[in-house]
Amino acid sequence: MSIPELDYTDVLSQAAKSTKKKLVLLDYDGTLTTTHKLPEFAKPSQTVLDHLKTLASQPDTYVYILSGRGRHHLDEWFASTGVGLSAEHGCFYKHPANIHNKWYCLVEQVDPSWKETIRPLFQHYTERTPGSFIEEKEINLTWHYRNADPEFGSWQATELQVNLEKLLSHMALSIVLGNKTLELRPSSIDKSTAVRSILKDLQLPSLDFILCIGDGKTDEVVFSLLNEIPHAITSTVGKKQTEAQYYIPTVDKVNKLVEDLGKL
Numbered sequence: 001m002s003i004p005e006l007d008y009t010d011v012l013s014q015a016a017k018s019t020k021k022k023l024v025l026l027d028y029d030g031t032l033t034t035t036h037k038l039p040e041f042a043k044p045s046q047t048v049l050d051h052l053k054t055l056a057s058q059p060d061t062y063v064y065i066l067s068g069r070g071r072h073h074l075d076e077w078f079a080s081t082g083v084g085l086s087a088e089h090g091c092f093y094k095h096p097a098n099i100h101n102k103w104y105c106l107v108e109q110v111d112p113s114w115k116e117t118i119r120p121l122f123q124h125y126t127e128r129t130p131g132s133f134i135e136e137k138e139i140n141l142t143w144h145y146r147n148a149d150p151e152f153g154s155w156q157a158t159e160l161q162v163n164l165e166k167l168l169s170h171m172a173l174s175i176v177l178g179n180k181t182l183e184l185r186p187s188s189i190d191k192s193t194a195v196r197s198i199l200k201d202l203q204l205p206s207l208d209f210i211l212c213i214g215d216g217k218t219d220e221v222v223f224s225l226l227n228e229i230p231h232a233i234t235s236t237v238g239k240k241q242t243e244a245q246y247y248i249p250t251v252d253k254v255n256k257l258v259e260d261l262g263k264l
């Protein structure tokens with residue numbers, strides 16, 4: 001089923017009418033920035049940072065970046081903006097700087113020993129797939145194959161997934177198939193876990209404007225959660241099969257909306 005394009009005028013008018021708190025939840029890669037060959041190349045531009053900072057400094061406005069990236073990475077890039085952050089697909093979150101500059105960990109039992117079992121398998125596939133590499137985060141482990149031969153990379157990812165499924169039958173881990181990545185994270189956590197905590201901490205009844213934009217599979221659980229809230233607006237980036245109510249055609253248009261919301 002095709003979904004309509006997000007009507008900016010309508011979003012801006014709903015935000016302008018808000019008399020309570022406004023919540024803006026934004027994915028990072030593929031939403032505020034286009035895709036790059038390596039994760040560190042996708043650094044936000046000063047313009048993107050300025051727009052986020054301006055929006056986050058509006059009264060009663062709470063802006064969060066919900067990312068699969070590690071928290072140290074997000075801290076380094078977004079500290080100047082004051083926005084709230086969620087790292088590693090919901091494993092960690094922190095509120096905007098003007099509330100409480102402290103990270104919360106939502107993974108109850110972090111037993112890092114699983115990485116010792118999985119790492120050799122990731123290394124094996126890295127060695128036989130030229131251009132691929134492993135990104136090791138505090139909790140999650142990601143195998144990147146964007147820079148491998150496209151056909152061979154996808155084939156290897158499928159094979160790795162099959163081998164992981166056999167290994168994971170007795171482990172509380174889930175495979176996340178991302179944008180040219182295969183990632184392992186604790187099964188009990190996804191981005192909606194962090195959003196539930198944020199909604200609880202901000203007190204959902206005191207919010208009368210909620211906007212969530214994301215482009216990937218890991219954002220879909222957040223759309224499903226927020227679609228239960230009557231006034232929440234959910235949008236993916238680019239036309240695709242999605243739980244979101246709307247789509248925004250491009251990353252540039254997402255950034256323009258962030259800029260315009262900051263001017264209200």
Ligand SMILES: O=P(O)(O)OC[C@H]1O[C@H](O[C@H]2O[C@H](CO)[C@@H](O)[C@H](O)[C@H]2O)[C@H](O)[C@@H](O)[C@@H]1O
Binds near residue numbers: 066
């Ligand atoms: O939840 P997100 O903010 O969308 O983060 C998802 C993953 O983003 C990064 O990988 C993706 O972007 C890279 C840079 O453009 C690209 O090279 C890679 O192929 C993409 O999958 C990040 O490196 C991962 O840790 C995140 O999980």
